[in-house]
Amino acid sequence: MKILILSLYYSPDLCAGSFRCTALVEQLRQLIGSDCEIEVITAMPNRYASFNADAPLLEQHSGITIRRIPLPVHHGGVIAQVKGFMYFANEVKKLTRSSHYSLVFATSSRLMTAVLGAWVARQKNATLYLDIRDIFVQTVSEIYSKKISLMVKPVLSLLEKWSFNRADHINLVSQGFDQYFKERYPTAKLSWFTNGIDREFLQMENLNDPIEKKIPGLLTVLYAGNIGEGQGLHRIIPPLAKRFEHSLKFRVIGDGGKLDGLANSVKKLNCSNVELLPPVCREALIKEYQSADIIFLHLNDHAVFRSVLPSKIFEYAATGKPIWAGVSGYAAEFIRAEIKNAVIFEPCNVLQAEEVFSALQLKHIIRTEFIEKYSRDSIMRSLARDILSVI
Numbered sequence: 343m344k345i346l347i348l349s350l351y352y353s354p355d356l357c358a359g360s361f362r363c364t365a366l367v368e369q370l371r372q373l374i375g376s377d378c379e380i381e382v383i384t385a386m387p388n389r390y391a392s393f394n395a396d397a398p399l400l401e402q403h404s405g406i407t408i409r410r411i412p413l414p415v416h417h418g419g420v421i422a423q424v425k426g427f428m429y430f431a432n433e434v435k436k437l438t439r440s441s442h443y444s445l446v447f448a449t450s451s452r453l454m455t456a457v458l459g460a461w462v463a464r465q466k467n468a469t470l471y472l473d474i475r476d477i478f479v480q481t482v483s484e485i486y487s488k489k490i491s492l493m494v495k496p497v498l499s500l501l502e503k504w505s506f507n508r509a510d511h512i513n514l515v516s517q518g519f520d521q522y523f524k525e526r527y528p529t530a531k532l533s534w535f536t537n538g539i540d541r542e543f544l545q546m547e548n549l550n551d552p553i554e555k556k557i558p559g560l561l562t563v564l565y566a567g568n569i570g571e572g573q574g575l576h577r578i579i580p581p582l583a584k585r586f587e588h589s590l591k592f593r594v595i596g597d598g599g600k601l602d603g604l605a606n607s608v609k610k611l612n613c614s615n616v617e618l619l620p621p622v623c624r625e626a627l628i629k630e631y632q633s634a635d636i637i638f639l640h641l642n643d644h645a646v647f648r649s650v651l652p653s654k655i656f657e658y659a660a661t662g663k664p665i666w667a668g669v670s671g672y673a674a675e676f677i678r679a680e681i682k683n684a685v686i687f688e689p690c691n692v693l694q695a696e697e698v699f700s701a702l703q704l705k706h707i708i709r710t711e712f713i714e715k716y717s718r719d720s721i722m723r724s725l726a727r728d729i730l731s732v733i
Contacts, residue, residue, distance in 0.1 A: 343374075343377060343378045343379070343444045343445075343733070344378070344379045344380075344381065344441070344442065344443050344444055345370070345374075345378065345379070345380050345381070345443065345444065345445045345446075345447065345729075346381050346383065346438065346441075346443040346445070346446045346447065346462065346468070347363065347366075347367060347380060347381065347382040347383070347447050347448075347449075348383055348384075348434065348446065348447065348448040348449070348455055348458060348459045348462070349363040349382070349384050349448070349449045349455065350384065350385050350388075350427070350430065350455055351363065351384065351385070351388075352364055352382060352384035352385075352408070352410070353397075354387055354396075354397055354623075355385075355387040355388065356387075356621050356623075356624075357568070358451075358475065358537060358653035358654075359449060359451060359475065361537075361540055361653070361718070362449060362473075362475075362537060362653070362718075362722070363382075363384070363449050365538075365540065365718050365719065365722040366449075366722045366725060366726060367380060367382060367406065368719075368722070369719065369722045369723045369725070369726040370726045370729070370730075371404055371405065371406055372723075372726075373723075373726050373727065373730060374405070374730070376405065378405065379405055379406075379407070380405060380406045380407070381406075381407045381408075381409070381441070381443075382406065382407065382408040382409065383409045383411070383434050383437055383438070384408065384409070384410055384411070385410060385411050385412070385413050385430055386399070386410045386411065386412045386413060388413045388426070397410055398410070399412070409437055411429075411430055411433045411434070411437075413426045413429060413430060414426055414429065420486065420490065427452075427454055431454070431458050434458060434462065435461075435462075438462050438465075438466070441466075442466060443462070443463075443466045443468045444468060444469065444733055445468055445469040445470075445471060445729070445732070445733050446459050446462050446463040446466070446468045446469070446470050446471070447459070447471045447472075447473065447729055448460075448470075448471075448472055448473065449472075449473035449475065450472065450473065450474060450475065450476075451475040451476040451478065452476065452478050453476075453478035453479070453498060453501065453502055453505075454501075456472050456474065456502075456505045456506070456509075457501045457502075457504070457505045459472060459505070460472075460504065460505035460508040460509065463508065464508065469510050469732055469733055470508055470509045470510050470511075471509065471510065471511045471512075471513070471729050471732055472505070472506070472509045472511070472512045472513070473512075473513045473515070473725075474512060474513065474514050474515065474519065475515045476650065477519060477522055477646070477649065478498065478502075479495060479498050479499050479502050480522070480646040480649075481572075481646050482494060482495050482498060483495060483646070484644040484645065484646045485571050485572065485644065485646075503526075506526075506527050506530065507527065507530075509530065510531070510732055511531045511532075511533065511728070511729075511732045512527075512530050512531065512532055512533075513532070513533045513534070513535050513725065513728070514532060514533070514534050515534075515535070515536050515537055515651065515653075516534075516536065516649060516650055516651040516672060517534055517536075517651075517672060518648065518649030518650060518651060518671060518672030518673075519649055520532075520534075521649075522649065533725075533728055535721050535722075535724055535725040535728065536651060536716070536721065537651070537653040537655075537656055537718070537721075538656050538716045538717055538718035538719075538720070538721040538722070539656045539657055539659070539660045539713060539716050539717055539718050540624075540657065540718045541717075541718065541719060542624050542625075542628060543628065543631075543656075543657045543660040543661070544660060544713060544717065560588075560589060560590055560591040560615060561589065561590050561591070561635040561636060561704070562590075562591050562593055562633065562634045562635045562636070563590050563591065563592045563593065563634070563635070563636045563637075563638050563666065564593045564594075564595070564630060564631065564633075564634035564636070564637055564638060565579070565592070565593070565594045565595070565596070565637075565638040565639070565640070566594075566595040566596060566627055566630060566631075566654075567595075567596050567654050568596055568597075568598045569594070569596045569597060569598035569599075569600050569601045569604055570598040570599045570600050571599065571600055571642060572641060572642055572644075572647065573598070573600070573640055573641060573642065574600075574640060574641065574642030574643065574689060574690060575594065575600065575604050575640060576600050576603040576604040576606075576607050577607075577642065577643075577690045578640050578668060578689070578690055578692065578695065579592055579594065579604065579607075579608070579616060579638075579640075580604070580607040580608050580610070580611045580613050580616065581611065581692045582692050582695055582696070583608070583611075583613045583615050583616045584611050584613055585692065585696050586615070586696075586699075587613070587614065587615055590615060590636075591615045591616075591617070592613075592615060592616045592617070592638070593617045593619065593630070593634065594616065594617065594618050594619065595619045595620070595621065595622060595627070595630060596619075596620075596621055597620060597621050601618070604618065605618055631657075631661045631663065632661075634661075634663060635663070635664075635704065636663060636664045636665075636666055636702065636704075637658045637661060637663045637664065637665050637666070638665075638666050638667075639652065639654060639655065639658060639665060639666070639667040639668065639669065640667070640668040640669070640689060641668065641669050641670075641673065641689055642689055642690065643670075643688070643689040643690045647669075647670070647671065647673075647689070648670050648671025648672065648673075649671060649672055650671075650672070650673060651672060651673050651676055652669070652673060655673070655676070655677065655681070656716055656718075659680075659681045659684075659709050659712050659713075659716075660709070660712075660713055662706045662707050662708055662709060663706060664683050664684070664685075664702040664703060664704060664705070665677070665681060665683065665684035665685070666684075666685060666687075666695070666698075666699060666702060667684055667685070667686050667687070668686075668687050668688065668689045668690065668691070668695060669686060669689065670688060670689055674686050680712055680715075681709065681712060682707060682709055682712075683702065683703050683705075683707050685698040685699065685701045685702050686698065
């Protein structure tokens with residue numbers, strides 16, 4: 343028996359898709375017997391042009407073969423990303439041409455990896471299991487220009503319908519996607535295995551001492567992750583930083599399509615308390631979390647984001663630090679229900695963000711119940727068993 347895993351991102355790349363897929367493969371390796379082989383086809387680290395990580399083109403160990411396809415460097419532009427994925431898809435077709443698979447698993451946020459997985463599964467007459475991390479057809483309507491949306495949405499809708507109807511099973515990372523799927527794909531077999539906390543963050547040193555502001559020092563507010571239209575940091579951090587100019591320092595670590603927009607807004611408002619830093623490896627990121635006083639989370643005020651659950655929520659909660667979150671919809675419901683010492687404001691609402699800040703308890707806490715419930719290894723072990731059950 344041979345299983346094909348398709349993911350545009352894989353370790354050592356820095357993104358939710360990479361962390362999720364890497365953890366899943368580890369769990370599958372522990373569950374399968376010696377008569378089962380796993381082949382992972384992914385891209386060389388490409389999430390951020392500003393972050394380079396060495397990885398072999400071919401990696402083989404313990405019944406697992408990992409093939410990494412080098413992609414052209416891009417800086418987040420739509421055309422560049424489309425070209426990059428077309429190249430990736432063409433290489434996948436070449437690599438799978440002479441192979442037979444019992445099951446194809448594809449984890450996808452921007453739909454096309456799911457479409458590619460459906461195509462390969464059809465060619466190989468294999469079982470298809472899709473892991474859906476975003477509803478891209480909805481996202482296109484709000485994130486991209488009206489011209490682009492009118493051009494590509496009808497095509498994407500057809501591709502979505504074809505690939506989702508082809509799937510033998512679909513996993514959704516957010517319960518917020520339920521309504522969309524039940525309305526459009528009522529006969530689909532669904533499961534809900536979300537993201538979780540990676541073991542690196544479970545091993546973090548938790549401090550229970552209160553955070554004391556040292557005059558003239560400022561409390562550090564940390565954001566670490568993608569800086570794109572979806573996060574909307576360019577619309578919230580500069581004006582918010584200006585209001586807290588004498589009490590808070592905003593430390594933003596990451597890269598993305600709206601980094602220049604954020605930098606320009608910071609410069610325009612002359613914010614002296616905002617630092618913009620490039621992506622860092624996970625070991626360095628953990629140190630940043632430990633040094634921070636408050637963790638910041640934000641999604642833009644587009645309707646499509648009311649159904650998503652950002653993967654960053656899990657590692658943020660594991661830090662034990664106070665969480666200042668500008669989210670709505672399912673993400674807001676999840677945080678209120680599951681995470682202690684977190685305050686929520688409406689996305690892009692600077693006045694409300696300032697108002698709720700005073701409700702934060704400036705202390706570290708150990709969120710024991712949350713950590714036990716959302717361990718990445720535990721969730722991926724359950725997902726791995728679900729995948730194997732459909733073969």
